[in-house]
Amino acid sequence: MKDDGGRRMVRPGSETAKMLAGELYDPMDPDLVAARANARDLCRALNATADAEADTRRQILRELFGRGGDSVWMQPPFWCDYGAHIELGERVFFNFNCVVLDVCPVRIGSFTLFGPGVQILTPLHPLNAEQRRSREYGRAIEIGEDVWVGGGALILAGVRIGDRAIIGAGSVVTRDIPEGVLAAGNPCRVIREIGE
Template identity: 65%
Template structure:
């Protein structure tokens, strides 16, 4: 028999109030509270992050406060950075690449709810989010379920990302759309020019 957790991770309809899932959310809430109570730079933060996140937590920088549903579905690349007040609802996998910068108050969502009110009373489902390497997501942006953001993309502050964003572009707006391509600076100094 398939558990509600297995259904959740597979993106199938599941019962969010299942006791196993309630306990897992309580665990994440406790770990987030511990993390948020520690000052940035405290050596014990890395251990709490490793316990909270599914992969790579010890090599990421997470500025408090930070909140998530489970933590175990969040995979962080080396040097990934969360600024203040970020929320990740990780009922499905959230993969964030190395050196990706997540601005303040960014929200990443994987849960979805049925449009039919009767179905919505007890069930939800989800879709994974993949954010590439060297991405910069500006403050207050919202990334919706099922979205992939390509490597080196820049998402403007306040954007609502409803569709996939390719690599090497600047995208912004509500809904977020590609504004222009990005090309590396000829000097290689890390600065990018808009094209």
Template identity: 50%
Template structure:
């Protein structure tokens, strides 16, 4: 687990990691099937997985690898179908909104096909405060999105986005300052 958290090559089939993933997937499954009429009870299930600084609301379906690497600031909202591959730490600031279908992937794989059969690695993701990420955005390993940014729907964020930016596209590029 230490290698994974450090962003080094690790074996995903390690029994400790498999156990942690199965625990997270089981909790996500329970969350996704919970009655939507009781959002507080539903979110309480995720408190066993995620680090929440304050109020958070995630619409089902929600999927993650481990959960314990996800740190949410206050007043977080995610629309349906959020997927977070949290093999490394993922920090999300205060007052952040996600549209539907957002993917945060800290996970990556070697380019060499032989190495890829045996190991994977990752890099942390950081999202500042007061950020709005539109629907169907993918944020790739090692990316930082600064405070007060808006990321347009359908973007693939493969590089850092400076604070106070409107950015969009594939690859995502800054369109203008806000």
């Protein structure tokens, strides 16, 4: 079910609501299992399309993403957990083999570019082994406008990346990155500001 803005509605107190709020939740909840299965089916269909099937690809992207499917530029294959929790600005670009695990919201600004093999990972797991058997949680990720993320970078749960930042290939982003900087490494650190 969707609201007037086309967003999927979430029942208060449900495992989905807990998940999106960053609380411990049961990933085997039937509603979540069904939502993941739907997203995986859409990803499989997307990944099977040829470049010439632009209309089919666009229809799938509109259905998959919470927002931004109308203008996203996608080079399959692409995989995500739910898709509905991914909100894109205008003309975001994903190169081949990108993965977005969206157990919490992922918001990406307009004209942001992702190189091949980038992973955006919101899930986290409890340190307590017994809890880890049946519960997980996550933290939202926000990526600004005009960001360029190099191939193979990992963007981890709870991170914010500012507008116009550049993240070097292979970086592991574990903390916030301010706007207008070049950052790289493991862990990713600011190297310098980006001048004109």
